[in-house]
Amino acid sequence: MEDMYRMDKAMNAQQDTKISARNVNVYYGDKHAIKDVSVEIADKTVTAFIGPSGCGKSTFLRCINRMNDTIDIARVTGNILIDGEDITDPRVDPVQLRAKVGMVFQKPNPFPKSIYDNVAYGPKIHGLARNKSDLDEIVERALRRGAIWDEVKDRLLEPGTGLSGGQQQRLCIARAVATEPEVLLMDEPCSALDPIATAQVEELIDELRQSYSVVIVTHSMQQAARVSQKTAFFHLGNMVEYGVTDKIFTNPEDPRTESYISGRIG
């Protein structure tokens, strides 16, 4: 019953497109890492990118908040629109864009600061809080959304690096949502976590879907099936197939997708 409801909601949400990529190509020096990818990503939905290692799924994810700008040899062509605005335009400030498009990385990377300062970092930089009590509120809200508030509320001033791996990753998610982004990019957020921490983070991702458009890169097909409503399959820099998760996993159209799902390649 609940599944039905969830499916229903996902279907409705699909109507409004949050991110629209058109003919995106990425080159690392001579290597053509992403080949002509076009995709429409819906708001309030979890979209999973799956595919074998080196297929370009992380590279594509990093285009959405222009993290590839920080790599000297990377070159991106094509257009990516968020809410109709072309973010690949050189006039768009990547710094402002990244406040709107948050990112969670593969390995938990809390700053060597206190838990509080880790979360307050983004809001401080972007001037989101007018005073200390404002900031306290933002930090608490972010930690609650990161489903870690109860575990850390009594030790906000202790270093974030002292938490366990799963807690660190949820702290990083809280840190990312603290700047009130509209899109949340997650680059294999559970690959460094044990199964219990993974389950907690996955549950959190499902809750975050209420407020954000979540894009998650994952190696685990089970994870994609569990958390996402739409799935895109990447292979050798091409986006082979994109559609509703259930259909991709049960009745894929492309033979390459079928081979990957059934474990014959990748």
Add this chain to the structure above:
Amino acid sequence: MSLTLPLLVIIVLSIIGSYLARRRALSVSGGDIRHLASLPKQHGLNAILSTAVPAMLAIIVWLFAARIMEYRGAAPIWVPLGIMALALLGLVLSVMKVSNTFRARTASETWIKGLLIGASTIAIMTTVGIVFSMLFESINFFRQYSWTSFFFSTDWSPNFRGNSDLGILPLLWGTLYISFIALAFAVPTGLFAAIYLSEYATPRIRSIAKPAIEILAGIPTIVYGLFALVTVGPFLRDYFAQPLGFGDSASSVMTAGLVMGIMLIPFVSSLSDDIINAVPQSMRDGSLGLGATKSETIRQVVVPAALPGIVGAILLAASRAIGETMIVVLGAGAAARISLNPFEAMTTVTVKIVSQLTGDTDFASPETLVAFALGLTLFVITLALNVLALYIVRRYREQYE
């Protein structure tokens, strides 16, 4: 009888021992070395070591003993004979021991381990020796001169006819003032250079700029001193001190401090650069991913993460600054003085150690012995700084696996 002959005999006996041990090993094995517990060459090595090491040790012991007993002239005849006998004994024993079951491999490893321990002991004992020699002379000094006037008097006027004022404070003041100016110049410059090199410079620029900065570390300090004397000193006097009414001395704390600061730049920048590079890229990604600019990322994430290491680098530079002599002699002059004016000539502890010990010296007067008390004080200060630096650097290492 000199000790050259026993030395030659030891070498010859070792070679013979090695040859005999190998041959005996081959013969007891009956031609098949697989019957041996150790290879013939290991028996040979064991023979060399057991012939040479105890005999060499005996030579060293004799040299020390002769010194302590104040024995002058050539060693009595029983010494070289005894040493040669010891070598021969080692040879015979080690060759006799050769058998199918004897593990020459383990035996020679034990000898080698002993040699290595010996080498490291020499380094440590030298440090201990330096401390003790300073300590004894300092004690002599304090027998003749009151320690309260040494540590708390603000007058330094040594007088070789006696009745000197030997207060360390003007010298310490000069040392700290010059070091402070040197660090105030070197730390920001070096740190910013390190940040540029590690965060902004392209690999090409980095590969040229980093060695170029490190060249500074290879310049002898006397050359820096000349630079201070003929260029920086007159420049500061003509363009700053005289127009601003700070006096007209070319030798000044400022001159020495600035030139010393230039000397310290590579220490700060090179160490800080390595430490900043060791901050994981994921920290930078995390900060950039939150919409921080590059300079915000560096200021609020990278530098704080590298801070303990940077502090360690600064403290190492500080202990260099405190111990520096040549730049001060040529740049700051030799007048012991306590003054806040940075354009006045002052001097440091190290300069005064040199001037108290050069020329006709009598190692019994407090005027000369004070050099050891000064040296010991300096040693304690730099040691404390180094220990602090090591402690901080080590704490930093624990932060990332």
